[in-house]
Amino acid sequence: MTNTNINATTNNTHIHNAGYSSSRSITQVIDTSLPAGKQLRTTQSVLDPLTVSGLAILRDEVTSSKETxxxxxxxxxxxxxxxxxxxxxxxxxxxxxxxxxxxxxxIESAxxxxxxxxGGVHDVGAVQFAGQQEGINHHALKLALAACLRSDPRFSDVQIEKRITAEDGTYRVPDVSAVLDGKRITFDLQLATLPISTIQDRNDFYRANACHHVWLTDAADLSRLSRQAFCDLHLTTGGRIFAIDDASIAASKGQYQFQLQELQLLPRLASQLAIHNTWDKNLVGIDVILMDPQRRKAEGVQRYQQALSNKAEDAFGPELRMLRDVATKNLDLRLVSAEWRRISNSISGMEPASAKSLQLDAVMAFLSASEHYSKARPENRAMIAPKLQRRLTTLLGAQSALHWSPLVVQVHQTFPCVQQALTPGNAARLNTLLTSPDKVKPYLRYNAGMLSVIFPWLGFRLLAKPPKFAPNLRISARR
Ligand SMILES: [Zn+2]
Known part of the structure; x- marks a missing residue:
């Protein structure tokens, strides 16, 4: 584990030894999300502070915006x-x-x-895993998936590799497709080997052609969960992914109702370890399989954060109440050193003195005000905006402000209303920080665990990533 399972000192050493990030050939970029004329940022400040989930969200945005x-x-x-x-x-x-x-x-005409x-840089984003394109069981899995669909009387016209053609003549060939209530449902297996651009391309194609597209994986694929696009995909679907295994095949055929396993990413708190992730596994029917993707994603994020909140309450309820009280009232972190230490010792967080020196109290005061502001009824927001603005002014003026600016951006993405409440002064100061040529330290990653237990609404952004171990899925070798 290299995420939060280290203290600030060793973490720093680790970061500075990271040769891959200093060997980037593009070291500055124009970030078009910033105000015109103030868009030049260092690659270091954009990328290095990002969590795994934060990177997945940014890659998704970059891929979908680059041809617009x-x-x-x-x-x-x-x-x-x-x-x-x-x-x-x-x-x-x-x-x-x-x-x-x-x-x-x-771009061809660039x-x-x-x-x-x-050609000097190895573009891993688009690498196919040569020779593994059609895994030994890939064809057998398509047959098994089709058989599951055929055993469910609600589905008709179950086809393997049937071409779906658009009005303009372009087409795609899903592994399996079927019709339910007049709508075509398309399935693609083995997505671990696909680049994110292909995944998005197929999502777009099927959506434009009135098909509901379902990505699914199998046990063999799961060993590649930490790879590129696959990682992006399940993190941008709320940590949920469908899988086919012996149990789902048996259930589909036995009950004449199509089912798949759904894997859901969940946080796990274990004493003395950084917060890490595990897979929860459930058999699901067409109510979940055919759910609107945006709703499925929102539910997945919600479930992750609720699980984090429940586990944190069980483990540190009284301490968390004290820390949140300090954040609400904008008090000095040293007042709750003992409570901070009890939690941080348990989840491999930072010592209270280090946290104080990084101005975590100003961070917590801002996060608390942001939460309060976003939960308030719109008509009451004008009244509480000044508190939010003052706390942000304090944070953005703090000695460590540069290193917390990525967190402010994450809060704005979570609560757009908080971004709308920026004063012109706040906005100008934030822009100055985001376009600073100075090296941004990943304070956010160092404190991802602590901030997530205190403010679970940040949990998915800060903590979600592929578990080290694949879920327990069985798929028979002979099929
Ligand atoms: Zn260029």
């Missing part, structure tokens, strides 16, 4: 859109923002640019 009129990041030299691949996570390459880099998006690397 408003790509999120463009090259400082040629103005062409940039893509955001990442190196495969390994013992030496973290799965978070430090393992990512910018490169020019592939102008020459001195920052465009000529």
């Amino acid at each position: 009129a408003a790509p999120r990041f463009v090259c400082i030299e040629c103005g062409e859109p940039l893509s955001l691949p990442k190196h495969p996570a390994s013992a030496t390459v973290p799965a978070d923002g430090r393992g990512a880099y910018f490169k020019h998006a592939f 102008p020459a640019c001195s920052l465009r690397t000529k």
Whole structure:
């Protein structure tokens, strides 16, 4: 575990040794989400502070915006859109923002640019796993999936590799498809080997052609859960993913009702360990399989954060109430050193003195005010806005403000109303920090566990990532 399971000192050493992030060829980018003329940012400040989940969310935004009129990041030299691949996570390459880099998006007619690397950089984002495209059981799994659908009388026209053609003549070939209530349902297996651009392309195609598309995986695929697009995919679907296994096949055929296993990412608190993730596994029917993707995602994030909140309450209820009280009242963190220590010792967080020196109390006061503001009825917000603005002014003026600016951005993404409440002064100061050439330290990652137990609404953004161990799924070798 390399996330929060370390104190600030060793973590710092670890970060500075990270050669992959300093070897990026594009070191500055134009961030078009910032006000015109104030958009130049260092790659370091954009990427290095990101959590695994934060990177997945940003990659999703970059991929879906790069072929639009408003790509999120463009090259400082040629103005062409940039893509955001990442190196495969390994013992030496973290799965978070430090393992990512910018490169020019592939566009055929693009102008020459001195920052465009000529095949020198290994674009892992698009690498196919050669020779594993059709795993030994891939075809057998398609047959099994089709058999499950055929055993359910609600489905008709169950087909393997049937071409779906759009009006303009373009087509895709889903592994399996079927019709339910007049609507075509399409299935693709083995998504671990697909780049995120292909995943998005298929999602877009099927949506445009009135198909409900379902991605699913199998036991063999799950060993690749930490890889690139697969990681992005389940983190951008609220940590939920469908799988086919012996149990779902038996249930579908035995009950004549199509079912799949649904894996849900959940946080786990265990004494002396950083908060980590596990898979929860449940058989689900078509109510979940055919759920609207946005709703399924929102529910998944909600379930993750509720589980985190419940577990944190069980383990540290009284201490959390004290810490939240200090945050609500904007008090000094030293008043609750004992409570902070009891939690941080248990989840491998920072010592209270270190937390104080990073101005965690100003951070907590801002987070508490943001939560309060977002929960308030819109007509009452004007009254409490000044408190939120004052606390943000304090945080953005703090000595450690540069290193907390990525957190402020995450809060704005979570609660757009909080961003709308920025004073012109707040906005200008935040922009100055985001465009600073100075190195941003990942205070956010160091404190992801502590901030998530105190403010569970940040939990998915800060903590969600692929578990170290695959779930217990069985799929028979012979089928
Ligand atoms: Zn360029």
